[in-house]
Amino acid sequence: MTLIQWEHLPVIASLAGRTEVAAEVLRRNLVVAGINLSALRGREIDVGGARLRLTVPCAPCSRMEAELGPGGYNAMRGHGGWCAEVVAPGRVGAGDAVVVIAED
Template structure:
């Protein structure tokens, strides 16, 4: 007896990869006004099409793949657990712009998402931890973040985003 979602059929894998009916939520927005300084939590931010988040020091080039960064909100608890901490980490310590709950972010790679009513992001790749995690989180910080670093994105359509905005996966995949 064959099971409908098991087997070697590539179309089955493609169907599984494309099935993402869940929606997420923006839990936190952070900006880095100055390089190597702590992130500042904000309730809303403006993202400029093919550019950057206003208020963030980073000025990626047009067409860049790392114009904004996202982290899985649920990863805050996982990373703190790996470090032996009792409470979830503050998202700003992990140096990502957006914390998103309710969606498995790794499943969004090479997809488009809409945040709120205006903003569309092309999810471009994984945001691997850097050596600064040892400095920010202490010994073992880099390894605690491995697999939990989040994603990078290109701003396909800018606009205003707010904490609490819904995050939806768009049907069409990016190239």
């Protein structure tokens, strides 16, 4: 599972020399807002009925050059989102809240 922060979309667009970037172009599974994913490395979150554990940064792939144009790969570096392990599967829908699970 891959996640990206909505707040990074305008940054990626700017770095790629575009006015905007549609989230689906970036090939991430979930777009979330209002939460710093980088601060949650190794932590678990609930999204809808699923529980995820954020594992590693999601590196951009060469497809970003085709999707965003020349420089698309570099525009994504550091803004590509996060990979997550599915701890408990469940239904996830648009508008579902992201809840950070408290550490013990």
